[in-house]
Amino acid sequence: MAVFLAFVVYPFGYALWMAGKPSLYAELIDDRLYLPTVANTLLFVGLGVNLKMFLALLLSGFFMRRRWWIRALLAVYILPWALAAAQACVSFHWMLIGEAGLINRVLFELFGIDGPIWFNDRWLALGSNIIVYIWKWMPFWTVIFLAARIRIPRDIYDSAEIDGATGSRRFIHVTFPLLANLYLVCTLLSILWAVGDFTTVYLVSGGGPGGFTEVLATLGFHYAFDAARPALAVAAVISALPVLIPLVIILMRRLRTSEVQV
């Protein structure tokens, strides 16, 4: 506990102290990058997390099937999770860069399309970041859901089948209600982590073009280490707290109800 206090609570308090001055926030609002950054963060987290969690939930059902090749595929599928985020992001960056990247070459060779210059357009660059984010983190959550699905007792499915629930109906009325709480908890947790995702944006689009795909985490980093304005950096990230703290409170509540249920 002492270690925990020293390494988490102390930086936390220190951060609040650093970001105490109201004038910092006025300066933030005046920065032409701050508001687009907030919008980007919302889009990145909102789209990225929800798409990822929903796909992970569906795919965990796919990986429940008992086939030898699906098991082998699972091993390949979790590879992105094991791969260092930095290298994977660099690889993505090169796949997307200009005409010479793998993606645009494949588009040209197969379909004769001239691919766009991905990082010159704010929305394409932001989209790329989201796709890379999903690529990197979907396997992790799929494994979590898979572990939960395996725990659902077989006889629940058997009795559901007798009642005539199969296929998509089984998913909506049996599987999903059982996993709903876990799904919500995981989504909230994932939102909290995605807000802090630094590597993806920093290395895939690099915040480009012209800083218009920055998210709060990278903007803070630039303020602190490129512009040498640490207090401003802390203020930038602290400004996300009013949204994050309610999320954590919901998370705590959910956790307590889940304990009671099980």
Place this chain on the structure above:
Amino acid sequence: MSAAPSSARLAHRRSRLRRALIEAGSVILGVALLIWSLTPVYNMLLIALDPEEGEIEFTGNLWPPEPSLDAFRDVVTQEARYLEDFWQQFGNSLFIGLLTMVLTVLIGSLASFAVSRMRLSKGSLLTNTALLTYAIPASFLIVPYYRIVHTFGLTNSLWAVIAAQVAFAVPFAILILQLYASLIPFELDDAARVDGASVAQVYLRIYLPLMTPALAIVAIYALLLAWNDYLYPSVLLSPRNMTIAVTQGLLFTDSDAEWNAMMAAAIIYVLPPIAILFTLRRYLVTGLGGMKG
């Protein structure tokens, strides 16, 4: 009477068709997932096998015309530019990764055991405080953390990085472990206590073995978090003392870097976590199977 068998046959045929469709669909999905997961890895491999140093462009060949393992050799013998300290940095990664894993599992399992099994009255307070730290994502705390490490004189110390990683991994560990622990019936503990087992014995003999799958997830999570993290080591450590995950990101904009060697290093770097992932995966599957039964 004659309609019954034919409708049964029809239903049979329809279900066979359905099954075939599902099978075909899952094969297509499988192939799509394979391409989705492997394309960036394939891109890395292409660059690594290319004998040209700075070549990052896609040449249009599905396989390099003259694949060579020179890049891999340069990495292992530390001859590649910017990778002179490859093994030193590799060792750092290993040290940070393994210690983070061990400490997270230890602290997380003890804390969740205390909260969920010993019926502490203020137990939920501990979990909640731990969770509250996630209100500020790790990357947001880098600036204050950097300053604190500086005042403590811990700059360039691997322990500073380990402490940060453990601090950020433990709340998740407690969360997952507690969710799983609630599935273990309390009667088991009580029965053991009646038989005269001490708290420590309940922890070692009952709690830990039953929690294996969750512990495996937590261990892999902590290891990968520390092994792959970019931000904390890059800010807290000096270049020579870096982890590999960082070296490559730092040289991202450097056109002078030997990218084939960098990508070869990346591929070597991913092998240890994969090895650990697969060792623990067995535990994961058997543990989950045991729970189901």
